[in-house]
Structure formats: C-alpha cells, structure tokens
Amino acid sequence: MVGRPFGGYVPPRAALGYRILSKGLGATMWFWMMYRIKEDGPVVFGLRHPWDHHGEHGHGDGGH
Numbered sequence: 347m348v349g350r351p352f353g354g355y356v357p358p359r360a361a362l363g364y365r366i367l368s369k370g371l372g373a374t375m376w377f378w379m380m381y382r383i384k385e386d387g388p389v390v391f392g393l394r395h396p397w398d399h400h401g402e403h404g405h406g407d408g409g410h
Contacts, residue, residue, distance in 0.1 A: 351357075360368075388394035 383390070389396050
C-alpha cells in the first residue's frame, strides 16, 4: 500500500495558482467569520438582544 494512495488512484495535483487562490479565499472566509462573530456574536449566541443599544436612551426624537 505504500506509494499507492486510494487503491492505486493517484489524484492530480492542483496548479500553484489554484493552491494560492484557495488559501487566500479560505483565509478571507475565516477573517470575515471572526469579524462577524466579534460584531454580532452576543446576539447570535443569545447573550444580548438585537434591540439593546448599549445604554442609549432615545435618538433625539424630542420625547415622542
């Protein structure tokens, strides 16, 4: 079995450009996910309601 992966099938190797592109896109996905978790994580995990505004009281609407 040594040197014969997958029962004799040897998968083709991707070109260098595709490997670099896939790593860049994968890193972008993880950075975007971590950014969104940082921004919206408490709401997603139920630790804060989306309508809570960190103690703001009103938006200058004149007390209507």
